[in-house]
Amino acid sequence: MQSQLNAQHTQGEGRGRFARSLWLPSGLNSASAVAYLFLAPSLVFLAVFTIWPIISVVISSFHARRGRNQIFVGLDNFERIASDPFSQQVILNTVGYVALGLVVSVFGGLLLAVLMNQGLRNIGFFRFPFLATIALPMVSVASIWLFLYSPRVGLFNELLGGLGLPRSNWLSDPDLALASLFAVYLWKQLGYFALFYLAALQALADDVLEAATLDGVTFWQKLRHIIWPLVSPTTYFVSTIGVLNSLQQIDHVFVLTQGGPNNASSMALFYVYEQGFKWFKTGIASAMTVILLAVLLTMAMLQFVYLERRVHYD
Amino acid sequence: MTANRSKWRETLPILSLALFGVVWMAPLIWTLLAAFVPTTELLNGSPLVWLQSLHLGAFAEAWEVAPFPRFYLNTIIWVFGLLGLQLVTVSLAGFALARLDFRGKDQIFFLFLTQLMVPATVLILPNYQTLVALGWLDSYQGMMAPYIASAFGTFLMRQAFKQVPKELEEAARSDGANWLQVLWHVFLPVTRAPLIAFSIVSITYHWNEFLWPLLITSSVETRPLTVGLALLVQSSEIGAQWDLLSAGTLIVAAPVLLLLALVQKQFTNSFLSSGIK
Amino acid sequence: MAEFNATHDHIQVEPIFTGGYAENMARATAAILSGQPPDVAILLGIDIYTLIQTEGIIPLDDYIASEEGLDIDDFFDAFMANNIADEQVWSIPWQRSTPILYYNKDAFAEVGLDPDTPPATWEELVEFGKQLVASDGDNVTRWGVEVPSSFWIFANFAIQAGQHIGSLGDEPCAVYLDTPEAIEALAFLRRLQEEGIMPDGAVAWGTAPADFIAGASAMIYHSTGSLSTLLANSPFEVGTGFMPGGSAGYGANVGGGNFYIMADIGQERQDAAWEFIRWMVRPEQIGQWGIDSGYVAPRAAAWEVDPLKSYAEEVPQASTAREQLPYAVKEFPATFGGQEIQVITTQAIEAVNTGELTPEEALAIAQERANDVLTQNGCEL
Numbered sequence: 001m002q003s004q005l006n007a008q009h010t011q012g013e014g015r016g017r018f019a020r021s022l023w024l025p026s027g028l029n030s031a032s033a034v035a036y037l038f039l040a041p042s043l044v045f046l047a048v049f050t051i052w053p054i055i056s057v058v059i060s061s062f063h064a065r066r067g068r069n070q071i072f073v074g075l076d077n078f079e080r081i082a083s084d085p086f087s088q089q090v091i092l093n094t095v096g097y098v099a100l101g102l103v104v105s106v107f108g109g110l111l112l113a114v115l116m117n118q119g120l121r122n123i124g125f126f127r128f129p130f131l132a133t134i135a136l137p138m139v140s141v142a143s144i145w146l147f148l149y150s151p152r153v154g155l156f157n158e159l160l161g162g163l164g165l166p167r168s169n170w171l172s173d174p175d176l177a178l179a180s181l182f183a184v185y186l187w188k189q190l191g192y193f194a195l196f197y198l199a200a201l202q203a204l205a206d207d208v209l210e211a212a213t214l215d216g217v218t219f220w221q222k223l224r225h226i227i228w229p230l231v232s233p234t235t236y237f238v239s240t241i242g243v244l245n246s247l248q249q250i251d252h253v254f255v256l257t258q259g260g261p262n263n264a265s266s267m268a269l270f271y272v273y274e275q276g277f278k279w280f281k282t283g284i285a286s287a288m289t290v291i292l293l294a295v296l297l298t299m300a301m302l303q304f305v306y307l308e309r310r311v312h313y314d
Numbered sequence: 315m316t317a318n319r320s321k322w323r324e325t326l327p328i329l330s331l332a333l334f335g336v337v338w339m340a341p342l343i344w345t346l347l348a349a350f351v352p353t354t355e356l357l358n359g360s361p362l363v364w365l366q367s368l369h370l371g372a373f374a375e376a377w378e379v380a381p382f383p384r385f386y387l388n389t390i391i392w393v394f395g396l397l398g399l400q401l402v403t404v405s406l407a408g409f410a411l412a413r414l415d416f417r418g419k420d421q422i423f424f425l426f427l428t429q430l431m432v433p434a435t436v437l438i439l440p441n442y443q444t445l446v447a448l449g450w451l452d453s454y455q456g457m458m459a460p461y462i463a464s465a466f467g468t469f470l471m472r473q474a475f476k477q478v479p480k481e482l483e484e485a486a487r488s489d490g491a492n493w494l495q496v497l498w499h500v501f502l503p504v505t506r507a508p509l510i511a512f513s514i515v516s517i518t519y520h521w522n523e524f525l526w527p528l529l530i531t532s533s534v535e536t537r538p539l540t541v542g543l544a545l546l547v548q549s550s551e552i553g554a555q556w557d558l559l560s561a562g563t564l565i566v567a568a569p570v571l572l573l574l575a576l577v578q579k580q581f582t583n584s585f586l587s588s589g590i591k
Numbered sequence: 592m593a594e595f596n597a598t599h600d601h602i603q604v605e606p607i608f609t610g611g612y613a614e615n616m617a618r619a620t621a622a623i624l625s626g627q628p629p630d631v632a633i634l635l636g637i638d639i640y641t642l643i644q645t646e647g648i649i650p651l652d653d654y655i656a657s658e659e660g661l662d663i664d665d666f667f668d669a670f671m672a673n674n675i676a677d678e679q680v681w682s683i684p685w686q687r688s689t690p691i692l693y694y695n696k697d698a699f700a701e702v703g704l705d706p707d708t709p710p711a712t713w714e715e716l717v718e719f720g721k722q723l724v725a726s727d728g729d730n731v732t733r734w735g736v737e738v739p740s741s742f743w744i745f746a747n748f749a750i751q752a753g754q755h756i757g758s759l760g761d762e763p764c765a766v767y768l769d770t771p772e773a774i775e776a777l778a779f780l781r782r783l784q785e786e787g788i789m790p791d792g793a794v795a796w797g798t799a800p801a802d803f804i805a806g807a808s809a810m811i812y813h814s815t816g817s818l819s820t821l822l823a824n825s826p827f828e829v830g831t832g833f834m835p836g837g838s839a840g841y842g843a844n845v846g847g848g849n850f851y852i853m854a855d856i857g858q859e860r861q862d863a864a865w866e867f868i869r870w871m872v873r874p875e876q877i878g879q880w881g882i883d884s885g886y887v888a889p890r891a892a893a894w895e896v897d898p899l900k901s902y903a904e905e906v907p908q909a910s911t912a913r914e915q916l917p918y919a920v921k922e923f924p925a926t927f928g929g930q931e932i933q934v935i936t937t938q939a940i941e942a943v944n945t946g947e948l949t950p951e952e953a954l955a956i957a958q959e960r961a962n963d964v965l966t967q968n969g970c971e972l
Binding site for chain 2: 041044050054127133137138143144158192199244250272293296299
Binding site for chain 1: 613617620621624644645646729730740790791792793794795798801802805807808928930931934937938939941942944945947960967969
């Protein structure tokens with residue numbers, strides 16, 4: 001494969017004189033042999049780092065660590081998760097957060113995209129803030145917000161205080177902590193979802209939108225009855241990545257709350273980290289991972305069914 | 315009356331967008347200020363005082379407290395090393411799936427699909443155990459391993475390769491080119507756009523990645539910037555050195571922001587292409 | 592570190608900085624379980640049982656008694672309390688600490704309190720705290736005191752009320768979270784909030800010193816390890832005092848990092864590790880580190896030689912924690928699964944600080960969860 005690098009200079013020398021250095025064994029000219037060879041590097045890494053871990057985590061979820069040994073405990077780990085109020089809270093938090101993430105990524109994303117799709121000159125200037133937050137590392141974003149949320153010297157409380165409003169304990173109030181984390185996520189990711197809607201809107205024929213404007217319909221009617229049905233494939237897609245995104249991003253939990261106060265802002269993946277990597281309860285952490293996997297695979301299945309149906313009726 | 319209303323209807327969405335933009339920019343501007351203005355002046359002074367007390371001290375200090383040059387080097391090695399490997403794997407696999415007929419294609423397609431549905435982040439625990447078994451903890455290859463095969467990149471390239479006209483391929487084949495030569499001389503030159511799109515998404519994603527490198531690195535020689543920043547946040551037990559943290563934040567984020575400013579359009583398009591499934 | 596490498600040709604030390612103590616311990620445990628441990632690790636005293644349980648560390652008595660040994664009696668008793676199990680010494684104190692009370696002398700003077708007399712009892716704390724609160728309309732601009740919602744700070748209040756919540760002797764299977772004294776201690780913390788002296792809600796570990804420096808809190812409980820930073824950054828005179836005493840008088844639990852030598856690394860590396868530790872805890876060396884960091888140099892000899900001797904004369908605040916040591920006991924929790932029990936305890940404190948649960952309820956839950964952790968680790972309760 002290294003020979004690819006040497007091949008470039010021969011490119012301009014005309015057809016029929018292909019670089020000899022891009023050599024494949026002569027026995028390997030059947031398409032399927034070549035295909036397997038080309039797929040081999042990907043398949044090796046898929047097998048070791050996607051397929052095997054799925055199998056091994058299922059096995060681990062039936063075990064628990066005792067000292068340096070793993071012992072078989074059956075469904076004990078799952079029962080512990082089901083019966084422990086703190087794990088229950090983690091699951092509830094995750095479900096709420098992901099559900100909210102789904103709703104906001106769809107409606108917020110669409111609204112922002114409609115606003116961005118105004119054919120303004122210098123629209124790039126208006127779009128920059130939303131793109132910038134996508135490009136920033138979540139750890140940096142969280143560090144920024146740590147300062148903003150700081151109870152007595154932070155920007156938010158300074159502003160509230162300045163307006164004569166009561167200040168809040170954003171990250172240390174159990175009723176606010178998870179919402180505060182969500183706000184950080186929203187700020188970072190909303191532009192990402194809007195991008196997809198923006199592309200969908202720009203693909204729509206101009207006259208569809210303009211005709212609607214002429215008839216004197218209101219902005220909301222237009223959004224509800226004309227745009228919304230037309231972008232439904234995008235909505236479907238955005239909701240899928242919305243769920244995946246909100247499940248996966250937990251860097252801000254690390255920097256901002258560590259799951260506190262009193263477990264109020266812990267989420268599934270942070271729980272896996274805490275149980276598995278801090279306290280070495282690999283069994284419990286594996287069981288939670290298995291639950292996550294089950295959810296993701298169910299989603300995949302639903303998506304499959306949906307796509308099948310679309311293919312049939314389109 | 316009507317004229318007024320229609321004018322209002324035109325400007326309202328623009329105003330809303332501007333308002334949205336200001337709200338979105340505020341934290342960034344505040345961070346810029348916090349990095350260049352000493353914290354006491356920032357909290358107690360007026361904008362005029364801020365202008366007078368601009369300084370670079372926090373950057374110098376952050377640069378000193380944490381070995382940022384080394385973290386930069388580590389990040390570049392891991393992000394671009396990974397990208398290089400990915401470009402090879404996704405081109406080859408994408409080509410096979412797009413242009414070659416072979417048995418078991420559906421099953422293999424399904425394997426790639428699994429990775430799309432089960433992101434590596436969810437598999438940190440078993441993947442960590444695999445790295446332990448391989449002895450790859452605290453190494454660049456360990457950081458890269460779960461991402462070397464990329465379903466997203468493979469599908470992206472597959473899509474692009476499918477659109478290359480059959481005649482081009484056949485002409486080359488009849489000249490006696492093998493498949494590798496066809497891929498290199500015919501397909502890759504006309505699929506630069508998706509390759510660049512994939513590269514931008516990959517660079518941004520891994521430049522920003524935190525949890526996985528945090529778990530598997532333990533030395534200055536391997537840690538990327540994001541992990542270094544998080545340790546800086548935590549190590550200041552005291553939490554009051556906001557200028558230091560803001561400076562560190564900017565040091566980490568600057569290259570991605572620069573990339574965005576330079577190629578905003580490609581950037582947008584690249585992230586859109588991450589929507590292809 | 593560089594100096595050690597320069598003077599010891601045959602040993603090269605490569606430091607690995609991994610963040611806070613919890614991260615350090617996570618990293619070390621992972622390394623032990625995967626069979627690739629470091630040679631030396633700086634970890635909390637409470638981790639001793641977990642480390643013994645995973646067969647990750649070796650006892651140091653033979654080294655201590657050897658010709659190239661160490662005068663272990665020179666180390667303060669309180670700082671050795673967590674380092675002994677099964678009548679063997681498993682670690683050497685390095686950067687040790689207790690919490691102390693920090694107060695803003697300017698604020699004391701402003702409200703007519705004596706800047707040289709910090710509160711000595713819980714009642715005085717409440718009394719002083721009320722006087723120190725300042726507000727602008729409904730908005731409090733300066734709180735009387737901030738006590739971080741942390742297991743490590745709470746443990747001191749329980750000791751002051753007469754019951755250590757962790758094990759005092761060599762008993763890795765016991766915590767005493769639901770005792771009347773612990774409940775009394777947590778109720779007192781809640782009272783500080785109800786009296787309007789301390790802000791409502793949980794107080795994050797890093798928030799208290801930030802507020803103190805900004806003048807938004809007149810007193811805080813924090814580690815001696817924060818001393819240098821607070822002295823350097825506060826635009827007012829910083830006073831330090833013992834944590835005020837409760838019904839059982841003064842009381843503190845210790846904390847901070849100790850040197851452990853790992854098992855599974857071979858005799859030669861263990862010898863080298865010992866040589867390194869011996870070099871690091873020389874009185875001059877460990878004294879200098881105390882000055883740089885604010886931690887308490889854990890051995891008497893360090894306080895009798897320069898640089899620490901003259902520094903202590905110059906900066907009286909540096910001696911507060913050492914003087915508090917006679918009242919100090921073993922660090923909480925010092926059991927199996929200690930890292931998890933810490934978090935469980937902190938969660939109970941947060942639940943009370945935020946008004947979710949009463950002290951009785953929160954500590955009953957914490958005790959039950961802690962018992963479960965202990966049982967999972969093979970304890971018979």
